[in-house]
Amino acid sequence: MIRPASPADAEEVVPLIIQAMGKLAHKLTNVDEEKVLIEIFTYFFQLKGNQYSYENTLVYEEEGKVLGSLNAYDGGKLPELRKPFLNYVAECYQTSNLNQGTETETGEFYLDSISVNPTAQGKGIGKQLIISGIDWAEKLGHHTVGLLVENNNPDAQRLYKKMNFVIQNEKQFMGGLYHHMVFKIK
Template identity: 35%
Template sequence: MIRQATEKDAEQIAPLIEQAIHEIAETLTGTQEKEMILERLAWFVTQTGNRLSHENILVKELDGRVVGIVITYAGFDAARLDEPIKRQLREWTGRDVQIDQETEGDVYYLDTLSVDAAYGGKGIGSELLQAAADEGERCGLRAFTLNADQTNAGAQRLYRRLGFVPVKTLAISGGQFDYMERPYST
């Protein structure tokens, strides 16, 4: 079953976020300590109004367990959704932290897609991706977008096969990413 995430899913969602975004998780949590990263990611999931909030997450649940997630939001909401994260990072670290802008405008942005390794190869990622794409289309946005790490050849092939086209290169938390989009049919 794919459903909207809730605050109660936070402890299961945090490791899936960390697994997918690595260095970006360090940036968003202000630490490199794995236990602290997971704790802080889970905290953001329980909150509202930020990019990692349960409000922006769909989960795939099997046997009462979250086995996959997709985090999405409209591009024009990206800067607003990063502000609570910046404020919290200032509180945790005592300094202002720069968060690289990953998207903007009239698009539906796939921030994070992650499946528990034990459930890989079962089509869960594709199912979550399609559920997210459908949601963006219902919102009436012009395109579905994502960032694909340039060093991840498998993800690059998958997204191109699914109709995503690179439109620019972005630097995010020190890595190089292809910003890719797939227009919605109007």
């Protein structure tokens, strides 16, 4: 079952967000220690009004266990959603590179992180979360859904292409090269 996340989901969802972000989570926070990284993302997941908030997250739950998550939001609101997070890590963890660039664009509903627990991968959970993200975008009145996928992640690219996402352009983001893929809602 896919449902909106709640603050109580933090323990299961935060590792999924960090898994989806990979090395970007460390770059964004300037933190190497996994425990501290989890504390930071847990703090923000449980708050409203930021990019990693539970209010911007859907979860896939089975038998009371969260097996997947999707973090998404209006791409035009990214600067305001990211600001509390960046201010916090700058103050508490001496991150000086606050100009990370933007991975999304105004006018699109952005699928920020899509993640499935490694024990549940290959069961179609990611695809179901993406479909729910597209439905969420449509309910909010968006006509375009966007995401970034690393150029060196052909499995994810194949999945998105099968779901009718197309490469719009390439983006440099936090030292990596990504395909910016979009889905048009009819």
